[in-house]
Amino acid sequence: MYGDLADKLIAEARRSENLEQIPLYQTDIVRAVCRETRQLSALEDQALATAGSDRTKLATAGVYGLCQRRNKRCLLAYHRQRLLKLQKKAWHEQDSFETSNLSPSEQVFVREFNEVLVNVKDMFEDIDLTGSMDPPREMYVEVRCLQDAxxxxxxxxxxxxxxxxxxxxxxxxxxxxxxxxxxxxxKK
Structure with missing residues:
Protein backbone atom coordinates (compact mmCIF):
# COMPACT_ATOMS: atom_id res chain seq x y z
CA MET A 1 0.00 0.00 0.00
CA TYR A 2 1.16 3.52 -0.69
CA GLY A 3 2.81 5.17 2.31
CA ASP A 4 3.83 2.00 4.15
CA LEU A 5 7.53 2.57 3.52
CA ALA A 6 7.24 6.19 4.62
CA ASP A 7 5.62 4.92 7.83
CA LYS A 8 8.69 2.74 8.40
CA LEU A 9 10.90 5.84 8.18
CA ILE A 10 8.76 7.68 10.73
CA ALA A 11 8.84 4.65 13.05
CA GLU A 12 12.63 4.57 12.70
CA ALA A 13 12.86 8.28 13.50
CA ARG A 14 10.69 7.86 16.60
CA ARG A 15 12.64 4.81 17.76
CA SER A 16 15.97 6.56 17.42
CA GLU A 17 14.83 9.80 19.06
CA ASN A 18 16.00 8.79 22.54
CA LEU A 19 18.98 6.68 21.52
CA GLU A 20 22.47 7.85 22.40
CA GLN A 21 23.97 6.85 19.05
CA ILE A 22 22.62 7.77 15.63
CA PRO A 23 21.37 4.57 13.96
CA LEU A 24 22.34 3.43 10.49
CA TYR A 25 20.94 5.57 7.69
CA GLN A 26 18.06 3.72 5.98
CA THR A 27 19.31 4.11 2.40
CA ASP A 28 17.15 1.33 0.93
CA ILE A 29 13.92 2.60 2.48
CA VAL A 30 14.66 6.22 1.53
CA ARG A 31 15.32 5.19 -2.08
CA ALA A 32 12.15 3.08 -2.14
CA VAL A 33 10.07 5.99 -0.83
CA CYS A 34 11.57 8.31 -3.48
CA ARG A 35 10.84 5.72 -6.18
CA GLU A 36 7.26 5.34 -4.93
CA THR A 37 6.82 9.12 -4.93
CA ARG A 38 7.98 9.34 -8.56
CA GLN A 39 5.56 6.53 -9.49
CA LEU A 40 2.74 8.36 -7.75
CA SER A 41 3.61 11.52 -9.65
CA ALA A 42 3.48 9.64 -12.96
CA LEU A 43 0.15 8.03 -12.01
CA GLU A 44 -1.26 11.42 -11.00
CA ASP A 45 -0.18 12.98 -14.30
CA GLN A 46 -1.65 10.07 -16.25
CA ALA A 47 -4.96 10.26 -14.35
CA LEU A 48 -5.18 14.02 -14.89
CA ALA A 49 -4.37 13.70 -18.59
CA THR A 50 -7.15 11.18 -19.20
CA ALA A 51 -9.68 12.52 -16.70
CA GLY A 52 -11.45 15.20 -18.69
CA SER A 53 -14.60 15.76 -16.61
CA ASP A 54 -14.64 12.27 -15.06
CA ARG A 55 -14.88 12.88 -11.30
CA THR A 56 -13.62 9.40 -10.43
CA LYS A 57 -10.35 9.93 -12.27
CA LEU A 58 -10.00 13.42 -10.80
CA ALA A 59 -10.49 11.99 -7.30
CA THR A 60 -7.95 9.24 -8.05
CA ALA A 61 -5.45 11.88 -9.19
CA GLY A 62 -6.12 13.79 -5.98
CA VAL A 63 -5.41 10.70 -3.88
CA TYR A 64 -2.16 10.12 -5.76
CA GLY A 65 -1.18 13.74 -5.08
CA LEU A 66 -1.98 13.41 -1.37
CA CYS A 67 0.08 10.22 -1.13
CA GLN A 68 2.99 12.01 -2.81
CA ARG A 69 2.87 14.91 -0.38
CA ARG A 70 2.63 12.56 2.59
CA ASN A 71 5.69 10.61 1.41
CA LYS A 72 7.61 13.86 1.01
CA ARG A 73 6.61 15.05 4.49
CA CYS A 74 7.72 11.72 5.97
CA LEU A 75 11.07 11.94 4.17
CA LEU A 76 11.57 15.49 5.42
CA ALA A 77 10.63 14.53 8.98
CA TYR A 78 13.07 11.60 8.96
CA HIS A 79 15.91 13.74 7.63
CA ARG A 80 15.12 16.65 9.96
CA GLN A 81 15.22 14.39 13.01
CA ARG A 82 18.60 13.02 11.93
CA LEU A 83 19.88 16.52 11.16
CA LEU A 84 18.93 17.84 14.61
CA LYS A 85 20.59 14.84 16.25
CA LEU A 86 23.72 15.35 14.10
CA GLN A 87 23.92 19.03 15.06
CA LYS A 88 23.54 18.22 18.74
CA LYS A 89 26.20 15.51 18.66
CA ALA A 90 28.58 17.62 16.58
CA TRP A 91 28.14 20.54 18.98
CA HIS A 92 28.80 18.52 22.14
CA GLU A 93 31.10 15.74 20.89
CA GLN A 94 33.11 17.52 18.25
CA ASP A 95 36.30 15.50 18.74
CA SER A 96 34.87 12.03 19.38
CA PHE A 97 31.98 11.96 16.94
CA GLU A 98 31.43 8.61 15.22
CA THR A 99 30.24 8.98 11.60
CA SER A 100 30.17 5.37 10.38
CA ASN A 101 26.33 5.14 10.51
CA LEU A 102 25.82 8.27 8.42
CA SER A 103 25.07 8.67 4.74
CA PRO A 104 27.78 10.32 2.60
CA SER A 105 25.87 13.61 2.50
CA GLU A 106 25.45 13.53 6.30
CA GLN A 107 29.20 12.98 6.69
CA VAL A 108 29.86 16.03 4.50
CA PHE A 109 27.37 18.02 6.59
CA VAL A 110 29.08 17.02 9.87
CA ARG A 111 32.52 17.91 8.49
CA GLU A 112 31.37 21.33 7.25
CA PHE A 113 29.34 21.98 10.42
CA ASN A 114 32.45 21.25 12.52
CA GLU A 115 34.46 23.70 10.41
CA VAL A 116 31.88 26.43 11.02
CA LEU A 117 31.78 25.54 14.71
CA VAL A 118 35.57 25.84 15.00
CA ASN A 119 35.48 29.24 13.28
CA VAL A 120 32.78 30.51 15.61
CA LYS A 121 34.63 29.20 18.67
CA ASP A 122 37.80 30.92 17.48
CA MET A 123 35.96 34.23 17.30
CA PHE A 124 34.90 33.88 20.96
CA GLU A 125 37.97 32.33 22.58
CA ASP A 126 37.14 33.63 26.07
CA ILE A 127 33.70 32.03 26.14
CA ASP A 128 33.03 28.28 26.22
CA LEU A 129 30.14 28.11 23.75
CA THR A 130 29.69 24.37 24.24
CA GLY A 131 29.09 24.72 27.96
CA SER A 132 25.80 24.01 29.61
CA MET A 133 23.19 26.74 29.64
CA ASP A 134 22.16 25.72 33.17
CA PRO A 135 23.97 27.46 36.02
CA PRO A 136 26.09 25.14 38.17
CA ARG A 137 24.59 24.01 41.47
CA GLU A 138 27.99 23.89 43.14
CA MET A 139 31.10 25.88 42.53
CA TYR A 140 33.43 22.97 43.38
CA VAL A 141 33.02 19.36 42.30
CA GLU A 142 34.86 16.13 42.92
CA VAL A 143 36.24 14.42 39.83
CA ARG A 144 38.03 11.14 39.15
CA CYS A 145 40.59 10.83 36.34
CA LEU A 146 39.76 8.16 33.78
CA GLN A 147 43.15 8.18 32.07
CA ASP A 148 46.61 9.67 32.40
CA ALA A 149 46.70 13.13 30.84
CA LYS A 187 28.49 11.10 42.55
CA LYS A 188 27.88 11.90 46.20
Whole structure:
Protein backbone atom coordinates (compact mmCIF):
# COMPACT_ATOMS: atom_id res chain seq x y z
CA MET A 1 0.00 0.00 0.00
CA TYR A 2 1.16 3.52 -0.69
CA GLY A 3 2.81 5.17 2.31
CA ASP A 4 3.83 2.00 4.15
CA LEU A 5 7.53 2.57 3.52
CA ALA A 6 7.24 6.19 4.62
CA ASP A 7 5.62 4.92 7.83
CA LYS A 8 8.69 2.74 8.40
CA LEU A 9 10.90 5.84 8.18
CA ILE A 10 8.76 7.68 10.73
CA ALA A 11 8.84 4.65 13.05
CA GLU A 12 12.63 4.57 12.70
CA ALA A 13 12.86 8.28 13.50
CA ARG A 14 10.69 7.86 16.60
CA ARG A 15 12.64 4.81 17.76
CA SER A 16 15.97 6.56 17.42
CA GLU A 17 14.83 9.80 19.06
CA ASN A 18 16.00 8.79 22.54
CA LEU A 19 18.98 6.68 21.52
CA GLU A 20 22.47 7.85 22.40
CA GLN A 21 23.97 6.85 19.05
CA ILE A 22 22.62 7.77 15.63
CA PRO A 23 21.37 4.57 13.96
CA LEU A 24 22.34 3.43 10.49
CA TYR A 25 20.94 5.57 7.69
CA GLN A 26 18.06 3.72 5.98
CA THR A 27 19.31 4.11 2.40
CA ASP A 28 17.15 1.33 0.93
CA ILE A 29 13.92 2.60 2.48
CA VAL A 30 14.66 6.22 1.53
CA ARG A 31 15.32 5.19 -2.08
CA ALA A 32 12.15 3.08 -2.14
CA VAL A 33 10.07 5.99 -0.83
CA CYS A 34 11.57 8.31 -3.48
CA ARG A 35 10.84 5.72 -6.18
CA GLU A 36 7.26 5.34 -4.93
CA THR A 37 6.82 9.12 -4.93
CA ARG A 38 7.98 9.34 -8.56
CA GLN A 39 5.56 6.53 -9.49
CA LEU A 40 2.74 8.36 -7.75
CA SER A 41 3.61 11.52 -9.65
CA ALA A 42 3.48 9.64 -12.96
CA LEU A 43 0.15 8.03 -12.01
CA GLU A 44 -1.26 11.42 -11.00
CA ASP A 45 -0.18 12.98 -14.30
CA GLN A 46 -1.65 10.07 -16.25
CA ALA A 47 -4.96 10.26 -14.35
CA LEU A 48 -5.18 14.02 -14.89
CA ALA A 49 -4.37 13.70 -18.59
CA THR A 50 -7.15 11.18 -19.20
CA ALA A 51 -9.68 12.52 -16.70
CA GLY A 52 -11.45 15.20 -18.69
CA SER A 53 -14.60 15.76 -16.61
CA ASP A 54 -14.64 12.27 -15.06
CA ARG A 55 -14.88 12.88 -11.30
CA THR A 56 -13.62 9.40 -10.43
CA LYS A 57 -10.35 9.93 -12.27
CA LEU A 58 -10.00 13.42 -10.80
CA ALA A 59 -10.49 11.99 -7.30
CA THR A 60 -7.95 9.24 -8.05
CA ALA A 61 -5.45 11.88 -9.19
CA GLY A 62 -6.12 13.79 -5.98
CA VAL A 63 -5.41 10.70 -3.88
CA TYR A 64 -2.16 10.12 -5.76
CA GLY A 65 -1.18 13.74 -5.08
CA LEU A 66 -1.98 13.41 -1.37
CA CYS A 67 0.08 10.22 -1.13
CA GLN A 68 2.99 12.01 -2.81
CA ARG A 69 2.87 14.91 -0.38
CA ARG A 70 2.63 12.56 2.59
CA ASN A 71 5.69 10.61 1.41
CA LYS A 72 7.61 13.86 1.01
CA ARG A 73 6.61 15.05 4.49
CA CYS A 74 7.72 11.72 5.97
CA LEU A 75 11.07 11.94 4.17
CA LEU A 76 11.57 15.49 5.42
CA ALA A 77 10.63 14.53 8.98
CA TYR A 78 13.07 11.60 8.96
CA HIS A 79 15.91 13.74 7.63
CA ARG A 80 15.12 16.65 9.96
CA GLN A 81 15.22 14.39 13.01
CA ARG A 82 18.60 13.02 11.93
CA LEU A 83 19.88 16.52 11.16
CA LEU A 84 18.93 17.84 14.61
CA LYS A 85 20.59 14.84 16.25
CA LEU A 86 23.72 15.35 14.10
CA GLN A 87 23.92 19.03 15.06
CA LYS A 88 23.54 18.22 18.74
CA LYS A 89 26.20 15.51 18.66
CA ALA A 90 28.58 17.62 16.58
CA TRP A 91 28.14 20.54 18.98
CA HIS A 92 28.80 18.52 22.14
CA GLU A 93 31.10 15.74 20.89
CA GLN A 94 33.11 17.52 18.25
CA ASP A 95 36.30 15.50 18.74
CA SER A 96 34.87 12.03 19.38
CA PHE A 97 31.98 11.96 16.94
CA GLU A 98 31.43 8.61 15.22
CA THR A 99 30.24 8.98 11.60
CA SER A 100 30.17 5.37 10.38
CA ASN A 101 26.33 5.14 10.51
CA LEU A 102 25.82 8.27 8.42
CA SER A 103 25.07 8.67 4.74
CA PRO A 104 27.78 10.32 2.60
CA SER A 105 25.87 13.61 2.50
CA GLU A 106 25.45 13.53 6.30
CA GLN A 107 29.20 12.98 6.69
CA VAL A 108 29.86 16.03 4.50
CA PHE A 109 27.37 18.02 6.59
CA VAL A 110 29.08 17.02 9.87
CA ARG A 111 32.52 17.91 8.49
CA GLU A 112 31.37 21.33 7.25
CA PHE A 113 29.34 21.98 10.42
CA ASN A 114 32.45 21.25 12.52
CA GLU A 115 34.46 23.70 10.41
CA VAL A 116 31.88 26.43 11.02
CA LEU A 117 31.78 25.54 14.71
CA VAL A 118 35.57 25.84 15.00
CA ASN A 119 35.48 29.24 13.28
CA VAL A 120 32.78 30.51 15.61
CA LYS A 121 34.63 29.20 18.67
CA ASP A 122 37.80 30.92 17.48
CA MET A 123 35.96 34.23 17.30
CA PHE A 124 34.90 33.88 20.96
CA GLU A 125 37.97 32.33 22.58
CA ASP A 126 37.14 33.63 26.07
CA ILE A 127 33.70 32.03 26.14
CA ASP A 128 33.03 28.28 26.22
CA LEU A 129 30.14 28.11 23.75
CA THR A 130 29.69 24.37 24.24
CA GLY A 131 29.09 24.72 27.96
CA SER A 132 25.80 24.01 29.61
CA MET A 133 23.19 26.74 29.64
CA ASP A 134 22.16 25.72 33.17
CA PRO A 135 23.97 27.46 36.02
CA PRO A 136 26.09 25.14 38.17
CA ARG A 137 24.59 24.01 41.47
CA GLU A 138 27.99 23.89 43.14
CA MET A 139 31.10 25.88 42.53
CA TYR A 140 33.43 22.97 43.38
CA VAL A 141 33.02 19.36 42.30
CA GLU A 142 34.86 16.13 42.92
CA VAL A 143 36.24 14.42 39.83
CA ARG A 144 38.03 11.14 39.15
CA CYS A 145 40.59 10.83 36.34
CA LEU A 146 39.76 8.16 33.78
CA GLN A 147 43.15 8.18 32.07
CA ASP A 148 46.61 9.67 32.40
CA ALA A 149 46.70 13.13 30.84
CA UNK A 150 49.63 14.87 32.53
CA UNK A 151 49.56 18.22 34.27
CA UNK A 152 46.68 20.62 33.75
CA UNK A 153 47.15 24.34 34.34
CA UNK A 154 44.09 26.14 35.68
CA UNK A 155 43.46 29.65 36.85
CA UNK A 156 43.94 28.57 40.48
CA UNK A 157 46.85 26.18 40.11
CA UNK A 158 48.21 23.01 38.56
CA UNK A 159 47.04 19.47 39.13
CA UNK A 160 48.34 16.18 37.75
CA UNK A 161 45.84 13.97 35.94
CA UNK A 162 46.89 10.42 36.67
CA UNK A 163 44.47 7.53 36.27
CA UNK A 164 42.06 6.95 39.22
CA UNK A 165 43.22 10.04 41.13
CA UNK A 166 40.50 12.27 42.57
CA UNK A 167 40.39 16.05 42.94
CA UNK A 168 38.09 18.62 44.45
CA UNK A 169 38.25 21.48 41.92
CA UNK A 170 36.23 24.32 40.48
CA UNK A 171 33.60 23.07 38.08
CA UNK A 172 34.56 25.63 35.45
CA UNK A 173 38.16 24.32 35.46
CA UNK A 174 37.17 20.74 34.61
CA UNK A 175 34.09 21.28 32.45
CA UNK A 176 36.00 20.76 29.20
CA UNK A 177 37.84 17.74 30.67
CA UNK A 178 34.49 16.12 31.49
CA UNK A 179 33.34 16.71 27.90
CA UNK A 180 36.55 15.13 26.59
CA UNK A 181 35.93 12.15 28.94
CA UNK A 182 39.30 12.57 30.64
CA UNK A 183 37.59 12.89 34.03
CA UNK A 184 34.20 11.99 35.43
CA UNK A 185 32.15 13.61 38.15
CA UNK A 186 32.07 11.61 41.38
CA LYS A 187 28.49 11.10 42.55
CA LYS A 188 27.88 11.90 46.20
Missing amino acids: GEIQTEYGVFDLSKNSQFYVRQSDVHRLVQQKLVELV
